[in-house]
Amino acid sequence: MSTEATAWMDTLWDPEARLLRTPRPADPPTHMVRETVWYAVGLLTRRSTGDLERATEALHAVLGHQYDVPGTVFHGTWRRSPDEADPGAEPVEWRDYDPNWREFIGTALLLILHHFETDLPADLVARIDSALVLAAEGSVRRGVRPDYTNIAVMAAYLYDSVGRRFGLPPAMRAGESLARRVHTLWSATTAFPEFNSPTYYGVDLYGLGLWGAASGSPVLWSLGTDMETALWREIADRYHPGLRNIAGPYDRAYGMDMQQYAALLGLWIGLVAGPDAAPLPSGGPEAAGHAHDWCFAPCFALLGVVPPEDVTARLGQDVVRPRYMATTISESPRRVATSWLGERLMIGALDAAGEGTPWGDQHCPVTVHWRAPDGGPVRWLRAAPQSPVDAAVDRDGCLRLRIRSSEPVRFEVHTPGSAPAVLAPGHWRLPGLGVRAVESQECFDVRTTSSRDGTFVEYRPTEGAPTLSLRFLTS
Template sequence: MRHERLTRHARDLTTRSLDWMDQQWDPEAGLLRAPEEPGGGGGAPVGHMVRETGWYALGLLVRNLPARSGADPADDAAEADLDRARQALGRVLDHQLDAPGERFHGTWLRGPHEQRPTTESVEWRDYDPNWREFIGTTLVIVATEFPEALDGELGRRVDAALRLAVEGTLARGVDPSYTNIALMTAFLLQDAAVRLGEPAWDAPALRLAEQVLARFRVDGTFDEYNSPTYYGIDLYALALWRRYAHQPLLRSAGAEMEAGLWQDTARHYHADLRNLAGPYDRSYGMDLRHYASGIGLWIWAAVGRDLAPFPETGRPFRHAWDLALGPVVAVLGAEVPDDALAHLTGFRGERQVDQVIVRDPCRVATSWVGEQLLVGAEDVGGERGNLADQFHPATVHWAVGSGADDGGADDGDAGPVADVGWIRLVSDLTVDARADGQSLALTCTGHGGGDLALAFQVRAPGLDPAGFAADRWALPGMGAVVQAEADLVAVEPDPRDDTWWVRYVARAVPADRPVRFALALRITD
């Protein structure tokens, strides 16, 4: 998969992501440096990045590897890229953990700053078990597309690393509801069964693939629902199934679920606002134009940078390390059904989207996609609480003014990109929410009583905090009538960014008595 064989949009994605990664390259460490996260934020990588260095190595091979005919490199730059890719892959392999019998066997350190785990180490905090799947699948792409880059000792080391990764993931036993990791695991197992001559690994691969497919077919959804970043990883894994899988089941199921995932994305997507309507089971931000997301990369590959929900890459942006996934997306290629593709290029009409996510416990997502307003909500059946800062069960996006501010140009069918305001609920309470047209209704149940707090984070250019009253909000471009069984207690700026916190408290609530809060929303001039 040489650079000139990519689509025009895929070439652009590869070029821009490589331009960014070239600036992060540390030749002494043989790894990419971690970028600074604007405004801080937990979860950002520090020091150097191992997983992303693997993606960089693939991009270098795509850019300048000589033709497979054995021709000499076209120029010094091609030879330099090949040498750097091999160096990068070697350094990635250096950070794998070979510890049979330990929970972290076969995974990788996230960076050289991490200490080797011990039996007392805490998963996710001290190491990430998912680096097996992320790096393992990347190595499979490199070995499949560019075997000539892995001649000699490097190729033997890649095979050995894949064996360790599979040993670790088999012992782990990934649950099929952990969608993005389960999809990658099934692919990795079945590929390694052939590549490494271990036919016994086919059975667990097929079993996991069948379980994920069965869950998807119930309601046409994944458990990790409407996640801008993890939908990008789902599409990555499904493209692996569709493109490289040895098993017919994975090839056909990959294409089926990939198409379904694009269609679900299209239902929630507003091409003019460059955003997905919520709710988000897992999300690292609220405005796709200002942070790097997996789904943003895939839309870029499908319709081009000018129409993509992605920040300007020439200046700092949040979650920037995910731009390193660009070459992988480009190599695998976006295959978007025509009906979904239409929604990626222009707004196709107002719609209400109601979707059962899973049935036990019952979770239902509802969304409104209007001409200038997006509303998202999730009813969690009173059983599912807050998932740290990634779970956004109640969201609003709306157009503020006109004219693009994201560094992109208008093209195709999409209209001018308005600035975007947004609201998200943040609460430790279990909240069942519903979006119905231009209204958002919340019900808090399953609580222990007492004083119950609800907070809303709000971002809108030109926002005046005096516009917030207990029963009415006046925001730039939008108004809201509030019906709340709670008192407005504070309107506070966030010192880290340009957002505001609007805090309500329901006083002395008896245990388990429902507390209700509703917003009736209206776009204003």
């Protein structure tokens, strides 16, 4: 997978900018700084004629786009694109700069030094060393929270490794301290706060893989091994090989079907179970949404992570009997995720005890995926982000929703290639799936709308905040 990803990135290389172009044409053309360092990992791994020279050019270009402005909130991070303006006197996070580029680029640079330092020119190694110190300085000043899981696991490795490389005990202590706080938070329920994300679980596996495969800290190695093993088993519990998706709910997702976009977890499963079994777009990165994330593949492959044998086996096994999981994500506020997997159907639900979420449109508290008996594409439905609902699926696959307010619950229904046949208040007949409301449907005013974005079914409470129960039957 690393070789294929690197070959695709070859087609994005701009020799004048010495950076990768964005995967899809943009007006004006833009380039990617972070993804270029991942390309350098692929080039150094492949080692074909000219790869070392191109990797050297790419790394020099990336290093030239780091901010060195001590005392600012963006010190030590990188531009996302060379066209990006300087953040200015009152910068706004995410709009004017991305603080997370410190961790994404910094850890990739450390991975390069870990494997390829002796291959690189001395002046380039010196520039990388300087950049790593700036990145660690800026990240420590920022104070990454342990509940920001994907960034925290990378930050802990960045601090500790920079501290060990340059003999900086405060940085080493900061790294091990953050690692312990991540582990303590996880240990309370053995679940990460950024729960069940098809993209960010991929970053978690990368960060924890660095703790185990490329760290000099016994603390990071021990804590990371503990969490990494448990995370792989959690993924295997919810992964459906037949549908090539992980069952919801998702705290953060960039799509509902991993066969339509480059989910980082899909890259990991492809590395473990084989590319033919990967939950990725069949047309490769050219056919993928979020295609730039495919550039991360060489970093994953270089770590050489091997999950437990039982996980590898389960990632390739069909679901032959129903499977049910209930996971307490946190106790305060109490958040519980439930999932049910059948032969051609899977359901996910989140009960957040009335609490909201900071993740906006990435948040998917209710999800249903299925496939028709004759095959065809995966179909799905979900409660739209920000829906005022707490939900749970039981061991029989019945989805129970509690409406938290008088605001409507809006379901988005995606059935590519065919339209729903019936969308009545108490019964939906969808391609390959029947849905029946078995409780309280009379307490709702139901409306349906259709557009090129899909079909939407809106349940608006007419009497207080009732409950709604849905049963599903594949056909």
